[in-house]
Amino acid sequence: xxxxxxxxxxxxxxxxxxxxxxxxxxxxxxxxxxxxxxxxxxxxxxxxxxxxxxxxxxxxxxxxxxxxxxxxxxxxxxxxxxxxxxxxxxxxxxxxxxxxxxxxxxxxxxxxxxxxxxxxxxxxxxxxxxxxxxxxxxxxxxxxxxxxxxxxxxxxxxxxxxxxxxxxxxxxxxxxxxxxxxxxxxxxxxxxxxxxxxxxxxxxxxxxxxxxxxxxxxxxxxxxxxxxxxxxxxxxxxxxxxxxxxxxxxxxxxxxxxxxxxxxxxxxxxxxxxxxxxxxxxxxxxxxxxxxxxxxxxxxxxxxxxxxxxxxxxxxxxxxxxxxxxxxxxxxxxxxxxxxxxxxxxxxxxxxxxxxxxxxxxxxxxxxxxxxxxxxxxxxxxxxxxxxxxxxxxxxxxxxxxxxxxxxxxx
Amino acid sequence: xxxxxxxxxxxxxxxxxxxxxxxxxxxxxxxxxxxxxxxxxxxxxxxxxxxxxxxxxxxxxxxxxxxxxxxxxxxxxxxxxxxxxxxxxxxxxxxxxxxxxxxxxxxxxxxxxxxxxxxxxxxxxxxxxxxxxxxxxxxxxxxxxxxxxxxxxxxxxxxxxxxxxxxxxxxxxxxxxxxxxxxxxxxxxxxxxxxxxxxxxxxxxxxxxxxxxxxxxxxxxxxxxxxxxxxxxxxxxxxxxxxx
Ligand SMILES: Nc1ncnc2c1ncn2[C@@H]1O[C@H](COP(=O)(O)OP(=O)(O)OP(=O)(O)O)[C@@H](O)[C@H]1O
Ligand SMILES: [Mg+2]
Numbered sequence: 001x002x003x004x005x006x007x008x009x010x011x012x013x014x015x016x017x018x019x020x021x022x023x024x025x026x027x028x029x030x031x032x033x034x035x036x037x038x039x040x041x042x043x044x045x046x047x048x049x050x051x052x053x054x055x056x057x058x059x060x061x062x063x064x065x066x067x068x069x070x071x072x073x074x075x076x077x078x079x080x081x082x083x084x085x086x087x088x089x090x091x092x093x094x095x096x097x098x099x100x101x102x103x104x105x106x107x108x109x110x111x112x113x114x115x116x117x118x119x120x121x122x123x124x125x126x127x128x129x130x131x132x133x134x135x136x137x138x139x140x141x142x143x144x145x146x147x148x149x150x151x152x153x154x155x156x157x158x159x160x161x162x163x164x165x166x167x168x169x170x171x172x173x174x175x176x177x178x179x180x181x182x183x184x185x186x187x188x189x190x191x192x193x194x195x196x197x198x199x200x201x202x203x204x205x206x207x208x209x210x211x212x213x214x215x216x217x218x219x220x221x222x223x224x225x226x227x228x229x230x231x232x233x234x235x236x237x238x239x240x241x242x243x244x245x246x247x248x249x250x251x252x253x254x255x256x257x258x259x260x261x262x263x264x265x266x267x268x269x270x271x272x273x274x275x276x277x278x279x280x281x282x283x284x285x286x287x288x289x290x291x292x293x294x295x296x297x298x299x300x301x302x303x304x305x306x307x308x309x310x311x312x313x314x315x316x317x318x319x320x321x322x323x324x325x326x327x328x329x330x331x332x333x334x335x336x337x338x339x340x341x342x343x344x345x346x347x348x349x350x351x352x353x354x355x356x357x358x359x360x361x362x363x364x365x366x367x368x369x370x371x372x373x374x375x376x377x378x379x380x381x382x383x384x385x386x387x388x389x390x391x392x393x394x395x396x397x398x399x400x401x402x403x404x405x406x407x408x409x410x411x
Numbered sequence: 412x413x414x415x416x417x418x419x420x421x422x423x424x425x426x427x428x429x430x431x432x433x434x435x436x437x438x439x440x441x442x443x444x445x446x447x448x449x450x451x452x453x454x455x456x457x458x459x460x461x462x463x464x465x466x467x468x469x470x471x472x473x474x475x476x477x478x479x480x481x482x483x484x485x486x487x488x489x490x491x492x493x494x495x496x497x498x499x500x501x502x503x504x505x506x507x508x509x510x511x512x513x514x515x516x517x518x519x520x521x522x523x524x525x526x527x528x529x530x531x532x533x534x535x536x537x538x539x540x541x542x543x544x545x546x547x548x549x550x551x552x553x554x555x556x557x558x559x560x561x562x563x564x565x566x567x568x569x570x571x572x573x574x575x576x577x578x579x580x581x582x583x584x585x586x587x588x589x590x591x592x593x594x595x596x597x598x599x600x601x602x603x604x605x606x607x608x609x610x611x612x613x614x615x616x617x618x619x620x621x622x623x624x625x626x627x628x629x630x631x632x633x634x635x636x637x638x639x640x641x642x643x644x645x646x647x648x649x650x651x652x653x654x655x
Binding site for chain 1: 465468470471490491494495497498499503505509510511512513522523525526527528529530531570574
């Protein structure tokens with residue numbers, strides 16, 4: 001209907017005119033919407049940038065990779081019992097489970113045992129003892145030098161791959177390859193430097209030293225068997241469930257668990273970890289949505305208030321328009337367009353401010369850079385327009401229902 | 412030659428309740444208005460002239476009686492149809508101009524055409540023509556407070572005429588204007604009348620009433636007299652038409 005189109009175009013023009021005629025007042029009116037939209041966009045942009053980064057990291061792991069870790073239920077943990085995956089568990093998984101390859105064992109040591117020294121400088125960093133296949137599963141590539149190989153592990157060579165942060169912590173100058181660092185008093189030759197990964201949640205992801213697994217075991221001595229994390233790649237993704245079941249049976253038998261006892265280990269896929277992360281993001285978004293809903297509600301009431309004022313101020317004008325032949329619908333449309341226009345303007349300002357704030361937060365906290373997904377933009381504008389419609393309808397109806405002669409006589 | 416009736420009023424009354432007392436602003440008005448009538452409405456202040464005009468303009472409604480506009484009983488129409496009548500059949504001119512304050516002269520004149528749903532180009536063309544007719548072709552982009560009183564009233568007249576209404580209602584159109592501007596406006600009305608327009612003009616001024624071809628007098632809401640002006644009309648000031 002072209003008639004309606006002309007009226008909408010005209011309504012938009014006159015809405016813009018009256019909004020900008022009271023520029024500052026319009027700005028104050030939309031402040032609720034601006035703040036609401038800005039806060040959503042700020043948080044969403046940070047979370048999205050962050051989760052894009054996480055997803056990327058998990059993608060590097062591959063979807064057919066399993067991680068098997070010990071898991072101590074809470075009750076036992078309180079009793080001081082600690083579950084463990086032993087070296088024997090690892091060997092059994094590696095040699096007894098069919099259809100898997102690249103099965104690196106990993107031990108992680110941190111705290112007081114994990115001190116690395118170099119020429120009087122020392123650094124407390126995470127020690128990761130693992131096999132050469134770790135590289136394949138975790139896509140860690142050496143920035144310089146090389147990763148350790150099968151023979152390094154077999155011969156328990158004292159070689160190390162450094163995380164880039166250790167370099168600066170130990171103040172290593174010049175070419176680090178070929179230099180020696182001490183780990184728990186034993187000398188290791190640096191053969192490679194890992195790629196920089198940056199910070200996540202303020203944690204330095206580059207503060208580690210990778211050693212061959214057998215060397216690490218030897219380093220720990222026979223005092224206590226370490227708790228091992230076993231990673232592996234399932235050759236046929238369709239066999240994933242069977243492989244998991246196989247490992248589960250095997251470990252339960254090894255650990256002599258009775259039929260009704262819970263597993264004392266966890267088998268996780270990268271997908272599962274990603275799901276968990278998505279759930280966290282999802283519930284954060286939900287809580288945020290609630291907060292924003294309230295602020296938009298307040299914003300909407302502000303809009304309604306000022307629109308009511310505006311209708312009262314323009315009572316005579318409405319009377320004139322009615323005398324010239326404006327129908328109720330014409331007046332309703334005009335004021336609804338004005339309310340929606342006002343809200344969309346607020347939404348736009350909020351979007352810009354929110355993205356600015358998000359980028360600032362990301363920069364200051366070292367999180368990955370903020371991104372605003374298209375759905376957030378659509379949602380912001382949709383919500384703003386909706387607020388305009390919902391809270392504009394009462395003032396618009398009030399204007400539309402004015403009696404022409406009363407409106408014309410209004411002083 | 413029989414005259415074509417545009418408006419028929421039968422027993423029209425407008426009753427107001429003021430506290431506990433009732434009050435008739437109009438009381439039993441019977442009146443026929445014909446095509447190309449040029450009618451003055453006179454009467455003392457408070458006699459009900461504006462009340463009558465507002466009823467005729469479908470801005471207000473009578474409390475009793477029947478109002479037929481071009482044969483249609485207005486009381487049977489809904490709000491949207493009434494808006495259509497105000498838009499198409501009635502051109503209303505107010506004493507205080509009632510222009511939209513933020514809109515230019517051109518936009519003011521285009522306004523009624525928006526409600527008719529005309530395309531922008533056609534709106535503009537017709538509004539420009541109407542403004543040219545009242546001699547304001549060089550004031551189109553002025554907003555009301557950049558125009559003199561006489562110019563404002565001419566914008567209002569252009570706005571009333573742009574829809575080519577069946578009847579032009581003017582409630583004291585020159586009440587806020589000085590005498591020379593009054594002459595200009597009345598010359599314009601004379602011109603419209605001779606072009607075939609039907610006009611009803613409320614006035615306090617004897618000179619204006621004398622120019623009209625028919626004069627009705629109200630008193631306390633009643634129709635006291637309805638006379639034809641037999642005297643051939645002379646221009647108020649010679650050469651006014653050329654002046655406008
Ligand atoms: N809304 C209203 N409520 C009550 N009384 C009203 C209302 N509107 C008009 N009146 C009364 O109706 C009577 C007629 O008013 P109207 O405005 O028609 O007079 P008028 O002839 O136009 O006078 P003037 O020449 O001063 O303009 C007046 O006494 C007025 O007080
Ligand atoms: Mg009056």
